Amino acid sequence: xxxxxxxxxxxxxxxxxxxxxxxxxxxxxxxxxxxxxxxxxxxxxxxxxxxxxxxxxxxxxxxxxxxxxxxxxxxxxxxxxxxxxxxxxxxxxxxxxxxxxxxxxxxxxxxxxxxxxxxxxxxxxxxxxxxxxxxxxxxxxxxxxxxxxxxxxxxxxxxxxxxxxxxxxxxxxxxxxxxxxxxxxxxxxxxxxxxxxxxxxxxxxxxxxxxxxxxxxxxxxxxxxxxxxxxxxxxxxxxxxxxxxxxxxxxxxxxxxxxxxxxxxxxxxxxxxxxxxxxxxxxxxxxxxxxxxxxxxxxxxxxxxxxxxxxxxxxxxxxxxxxxxxxxxxxxxxxxxxxxxxxxxxxxxxxxxxxxxxxxxxxxxxxxxxxxxxxxxxxxxxxxxxxxxxxxxxxxxxxxxxxxxxxxxxxxxxxxxxxxxxxxxxxxxxxxxxxxxxxxxxxxxxxxxxxxxxxxxxxxxxxxxxxxxxxxxxxxxxxxxxxxxxxxxxxxxxxxxxxxxxxxxxxxxxxxxxxxxxxxxxxxxxxxxxxxxxxxxxxxxxxxxxxxxxxxxxxxxxxxxxxxxxxxxxxxxxxx
Numbered sequence: 018x019x020x021x022x023x024x025x026x027x028x029x030x031x032x033x034x035x036x037x038x039x040x041x042x043x044x045x046x047x048x049x050x051x052x053x054x055x056x057x058x059x060x061x062x063x064x065x066x067x068x069x070x071x072x073x074x075x076x077x078x079x080x081x082x083x084x085x086x087x088x089x090x091x092x093x094x095x096x097x098x099x100x101x102x103x104x105x106x107x108x109x110x111x112x113x114x115x116x117x118x119x120x121x122x123x124x125x126x127x128x129x130x131x132x133x134x135x136x137x138x139x140x141x142x143x144x145x146x147x148x149x150x151x152x153x154x155x156x157x158x159x160x161x162x163x164x165x166x167x168x169x170x171x172x173x174x175x176x177x178x179x180x181x182x183x184x185x186x187x188x189x190x191x192x193x194x195x196x197x198x199x200x201x202x203x204x205x206x207x208x209x210x211x212x213x214x215x216x217x218x219x220x221x222x223x224x225x226x227x228x229x230x231x232x233x234x235x236x237x238x239x240x241x242x243x244x245x246x247x248x249x250x251x252x253x254x255x256x257x258x259x260x261x262x263x264x265x266x267x268x269x270x271x272x273x274x275x276x277x278x279x280x281x282x283x284x285x286x287x288x289x290x291x292x293x294x295x296x297x298x299x300x301x302x303x304x305x306x307x308x309x310x311x312x313x314x315x316x317x318x319x320x321x322x323x324x325x326x327x328x329x330x331x332x333x334x335x336x337x338x339x340x341x342x343x344x345x346x347x348x349x350x351x352x353x354x355x356x357x358x359x360x361x362x363x364x365x366x367x368x369x370x371x372x373x374x375x376x377x378x379x380x381x382x383x384x385x386x387x388x389x390x391x392x393x394x395x396x397x398x399x400x401x402x403x404x405x406x407x408x409x410x411x412x413x414x415x416x417x418x419x420x421x422x423x424x425x426x427x428x429x430x431x432x433x434x435x436x437x438x439x440x441x442x443x444x445x446x447x448x449x450x451x452x453x454x455x456x457x458x459x460x461x462x463x464x465x466x467x468x469x470x471x472x473x474x475x476x477x478x479x480x481x482x483x484x485x486x487x488x489x490x491x492x493x494x495x496x497x498x499x500x501x502x503x504x505x506x507x508x509x510x511x512x513x514x515x516x517x518x519x520x521x522x523x524x525x526x527x528x529x530x531x532x533x534x535x536x537x538x539x540x541x542x543x544x545x546x547x548x549x550x551x552x553x554x555x556x557x558x559x560x561x562x563x564x565x566x567x568x569x570x571x572x573x574x575x576x577x578x579x580x581x582x583x584x585x586x587x588x589x590x591x592x593x
Contacts, residue, residue, distance in 0.1 A: 028082040028148040030057040032141070033068045037095040038130045039087035045134030053138045054145040057085075064088070064095070065126075066102030070110040070343070071286030073124065077114070078295050080158040083123045083148035087140075090128045100128065112342035113288070117295055118155065118302040118375075122147050156298045179236045180204045186230035186240060191501045195521070196514025198223050200230050200240055207247065216251040222510045226385060227466040227502035248387030284511040285343070289382065292339050296378040297395040303375050305338045308353045313360045318406050320375040331408035332363065332370035335418040336378055337539050348546050351564060352539060358570035359414050359438060365573065366441070366448040370412065373402055381421035385507035400429045414438040414566060416468035416538045417506075423472075437468070438566070439477035439537065442485070449573055451487035459491040460568075461531040463522075463545070464500035465538035478537050478565055486572035491529040501525075503541035504548065511544075519548035527560045537565040 034040040040061045046053060062068060065088025076084045086107060088100045107126045114124050125144055129137050186200040187193050193200070198220050206214050215221045226241035234240065295301060306317065315332075318324050334356060341352040363370050377399045380392035403411065411433055413419040419437050426435060442449060460482065468474050475497050482488045495501045504519040505511050523545065526534040536542050546562050 026149065026153055028056050028145055028153075029080055030083045030085065030141075030145055030148055031076045031081045032057050032059050032085045032087060033062050033065065033072065034059055035065045035088040035095075035099075036061050036063050038089035038093060039065070039127075039137070041131030042087075042129040042133050042137040045131060046138045047134075049134050051134060051138040052142075054142050056145050057141055064099035064103075066094075066096070066099035066106065068103065068106060069286040069288070070106055070113055071288035071291055073110045074113065074117075074288060074291035074295065077117075077119065077123075077154065077156060078291050080154065080156075082151070082154045083125070083144060085125045085127060085141075085144055087127045087129050087137075090130055093130060109343055109345065113292065113339060116303060116305050116307075116338060116342055117292070118304055120151050122151055123154070155300045155302060156295060157300045178208065179238055180208065181236060183235060185233045185235070189229045189233050191227070191229065191504075191518050192223055192225060192514070195517040196223070196512070198514075200224065203247070204238075204243070207243075212247055212250050213254060215247045216254040218251075221247055221251060225466070225502045225504070225506050227506075228470040229499075229502075232470065232498060245384060245387070248385070249389045250387075252387035252389075284505065284508045287508075288343060289336065289339065289508050290386065290388075292336065293378045293380060293383050293395065294391060297380075297391055297398065299398065301375065301377070305334075305376065306372060306374060308338060308341070308356050309360075309372075310357060313357060314364050314369045315360060316369060316371040317374050318371050320373075320402075321405065323405060323407060324371065328371040328406055328408040329410065330363070330368050330370045331403065331406055331411045332359070332372055333379075333411055333413045333415075333418055333422060334372065334376060335413070335415040335539070337415065340539060340543060344543060348543060351542060351546075351567065354567045354570075355539065355542070355564040358564070358566040361570050362438070362442060362449075362566060362573075363412070366445045368441075371406065371408060373406065375402070377402060379418050379421035379425065381417050382507040384421075386509060396425050396429070400425060400431060403433065404431065408433060410434045410436060412436055412438055412441055414537070415540075416465040416471065417540060420467040420471050437472065437474055437477070439474060439481055442569075443477045443480055449481075449485040449569075451485065451572060457487065457489045459489045459529065459531045460533040460535050461491050461493055461526050461529045462496070462565075463503065463526070463534060463536040463538075463541050464497060465536065465541050466500070466502050466506075468537060469500055470498060481565070481569055482535065486569050488568075488572070491531045493525045493529055495522075495525065503536070503538070503544040505544045506540065516548055516551065519545060523549055523558070523560065531560065533561045533563050533568070535563055535565050535568055539564075 034043060040059065043059055065086055068086045073084050086103060088103050089095065091100055094100045103126065111121065111124060115121060127140055129140065182201060182205065184201050190198065190200055192198045203215065203221065206218065221244065224244045226244055228241050230240045231238065302320065309315065316324060318328065337352050337356055341349040360370060378395060379399060380395040383392040383395065411422065413422055413435065422435055426433065462479060462482065464475065479490055483490050501518070501522050504515045534545065536545065542562060542564050549558060549562060
């Protein structure tokens with residue numbers, strides 16, 4: 018019987034069982050020789066609260082048809098509150114699993130004590146039968162590790178041989194000011210031992226690829242590109258791996274010591290890396306548009322279908338729905354309102370954007386983490402999606418998505434215009450009328466690295482704030498080309514040093530006397546809010562962090578008025 022058959026297949030079920038209760042309950046069932054299905058694998062964990070959403074997503078990514086987390090009954094936890102933590106993690110995991118298009122019955126949380134051997138057997142038999150009825154996972158089994166299309170990096174292609182060792186890069190690096198890190202040192206190591214010498218270097222994953230160093234380099238080394246090539250080389254040297262919480266640091270370890278499963282030090286357990294990897298599965302069918310409300314005018318394009326009448330503007334949303342589901346709380350609400358505000362702003366300028374119901378990740382974070390082969394496989398699926406939809410223009414509001422799509426379109430020779438939302442809105446300023454909320458109140462603006470130094474878009478967001486929404490802009494000392502990164506990218510290596518310079522950035526924003534810190538990037542919004550919530554009440558603890566699109570939406574008069582440009586275009590369309 019093949020796995021593609023809906024009925025009577027043999028499910029692959031993974032069970033995370035608490036060491037103190039559920040695993041002991043499995044033991045009791047085994048000792049009692051109770052009849053149990055053989056189609057599950059038991060993985061013992063010290064506490065059910067230890068089961069991070071990333072563990073569950075990794076199981077699904079590796080072909081599990083169902084996953085169960087089982088722990089102690091409330092009041093019986095060996096660690097007192099572990100099962101309460103398990104409930105919190107389970108709610109996050111449920112939201113992510115649902116968004117990925119997996120049926121809710123494929124994930125279950127159960128409480129089973131050491132004495133409940135009979136119940137353990139009954140629960141497992143019932144769960145496996147539920148999975149059998151649901152059928153094989155739509156994601157399919159993982160394929161063999163793809164090979165990257167690009168040639169392996171060399172010292173010449175990485176640009177390392179041009180370095181003059183002047184140290185200017187280290188002087189401007191925001192990371193180097195708060196933790197042991199030197200861009201020049203990485204270059205020197207590469208020249209001395211080849212790009213392969215960085216495979217075991219933990220600081221390779223500390224670089225933010227923010228690009229400040231490249232601006233001051235006298236020989237114009239593209240340092241972010243050098244880091245990306247070095248990371249790709251490091252990942253290739255270890256083979257196909259998953260992320261681990263910390264990079265290897267013991268260089269004196271014996272050569273016989275086993276290599277870690279992964280070298281990439283991802284934050285949040287690598288949960289977003291797993292999401293991106295699952296987006297590369299052809300069988301993925303997401304439910305990612307739950308954030309839409311009735312007042313938003315959009316066209317939803319289903320997978321594989323070409324809309325009647327064609328598509329003018331395709332709005333690329335990116336991973337914000339997943340970020341909102343995972344972080345929840347005020348951060349999640351802010352991200353959700355940001356997406357809604359983006360659509361409302363487009364509606365204000367008479368644009369009804371199309372949304373892909375099964376929109377795939379752009380793979381940018383996979384490339385930043387050195388996983389080039391997986392990123393390339395994902396990019397091919399995304400390009401096919403966009404070309405099938407056939408839009409006349411693609412609109413992006415996330416700076417990282419803008420960068421990624423620009424690179425993807427160039428590599429795959431996609432001739433569809435790509436525009437950032439700020440440029441689009443500034444092209445039709447007559448449709449955006451301030452309601453007086455701003456009224457000259459000072460706000461300050463965080464330049465996202467990929468939007469500013471990456472795309473050169475410094476003025477459009479500022480003009481939207483000051484001219485369209487009537488806020489007064491108080492610039493931080495480090496702004497525009499000199500703007501300091503928010504502290505993390507691709508969810509890599511967030512640590513105490515990162516928090517120190519994030520808090521310094523928040524203090525710089527507060528020192529402007531502004532009431533709000535505005536950013537146009539979901540990543541900046543998340544990372545700076547995280548630093549603020551974990552701060553000890555410093556000078557940046559009180560400033561409000563808000564997304565640019567949400568602030569604009571709140572500051573403009575509605576419903577939108579057609580600008581002269583829009584009225585003229587409408588008349589021309591009717592006459593044609």
